Structures are given as structure tokens and as C-alpha cells.
Amino acid sequence: FELLSDQEIDMQQVIDNDLFTTDFMLDDLQKSLNATEMARRKFRDIAIISGLVFTGYPNKGIKMKHLQSNSQLLFEVFRDYEPENLLFQQAFIETFQHQLEEGRLRLSLERIAEQQIVWKACEKATPFAFPLITDRLSRERLSSEKLADRIKRMTAILMKK
Known part of the structure; x- marks a missing residue:
């Protein structure tokens, strides 16, 4: 990656600050990416499969925008009032595992952390x-x-x- 700055960056301090640790990886991913929006989209599928959202009768389905708004409303209710809900948590788990490939990222960071980092200007x-x-x-x-x-x-x- 390319790092541009108008000020000098002390890379040794950055490397010494546990840059490649996996301790706070999930928290960092949630803060740096729009993980909530990604989970919200995943929650729509989860809500449909679990039956939280009515998809309509056979040959008379509900429009996708209605399904979207209904699932978004449920997502916001769970986020505000019941964040420990299993379906709500499943949306984040699937987002991290499937879309962000959290497992591969964790293995890569662990492998990098074990290696010697050489910084050359x-x-x-x-x-x-x-x-x-x-x-x-x-x-x-x-x-x-x-x-x-x-x-x-x-x-x-x-x-x-």
C-alpha cells in the first residue's frame, strides 16, 4: 500500500506499536469499514430466511424495496434495543467471515507479526x-x-x- 503524508512519519514507532496484532482486529474492522451497513444488507437475507420478514404469498410476492425497509427497521430495533439477538449478531458474523474473510486476514496478520519487518526509506x-x-x-x-x-x-x- 502507499502511505502519503505531508509530515515525516516515524515508522519504527508505528511498527513498535503492534501494528500487525490481531488483538483489536474486529474492533478495528468495525471502525474502519462501514461494517454496520454491510451487516444491514446481510441481515435482509437472514430476516427473510428466518421468517422475520413476510415475503408474500405464492405468486404474489412483496416488492424488494418493502422487504428492504422492513428488514432495515428490524435491524435498527435490534441494534438499539437488543444487540445480543442471535440473528443480529449472525449478520455481523457472516459479514466478517464471508465478505471480509476475517479468518484469512487474521492468519495473514499473525504470519506478518512473526516475521522480521525491514523498513527502508x-x-x-x-x-x-x-x-x-x-x-x-x-x-x-x-x-x-x-x-x-x-x-x-x-x-x-x-x-x-
Whole structure:
């Protein structure tokens, strides 16, 4: 990933601060992602399967927007008044396990935590940084120079050094 800042970052302090620990992983995921919205969408399916939401009679179903609003209302009620409800918790569990692949993320963080981390400050862009830089440049529109021309120029500079 690419980390940009207008101030110097003490990476040793960041690494020493248990950056790759799994202790607070679920809490960090909930705060950094819109996990509640993802769980709300998952809850719609759970509410339909469990029978909390009436889907209509055979050959006369209820419109999807009505199912959505009914399940959202139930989700908000559970969130505010009964957060220990098993169906409500199931929405978050499925969100973390299936959509965010929490298990794979946990294993990756544990593997990274066991390895030695080597931080090197580079004076110029490295070959591994090139895809990140071109991705950032494709989103920026600060220059009138075409993206292909900028990439060619950067490649030429990297090849010289």
C-alpha cells in the first residue's frame, strides 16, 4: 500500500506499536469499514430466511424495496434495543467471515507479526512502487500531461538510475 503524508512519519514507532496484532482486529474492522451497513444488507437475507420478514404469498410476492425497509427497521430495533439477538449478531458474523474473510486476514496478520519487518526509506521509486504510483496518477488530474506520457517519462528516469 502507499502511505502519503505531508509530515515525516516515524515508522519504527508505528511498527513498535503492534501494528500487525490481531488483538483489536474486529474492533478495528468495525471502525474502519462501514461494517454496520454491510451487516444491514446481510441481515435482509437472514430476516427473510428466518421468517422475520413476510415475503408474500405464492405468486404474489412483496416488492424488494418493502422487504428492504422492513428488514432495515428490524435491524435498527435490534441494534438499539437488543444487540445480543442471535440473528443480529449472525449478520455481523457472516459479514466478517464471508465478505471480509476475517479468518484469512487474521492468519495473514499473525504470519506478518512473526516475521522480521525491514523498513527502508527509498530515495526514489522502486519497481514494486510503480503500480501504486501509476494508480495514484491515473486518479489525479493536477497536470495537463497525459498519463501515458507521464508513465513513459517515469520509466525512463527509473531505467537511467
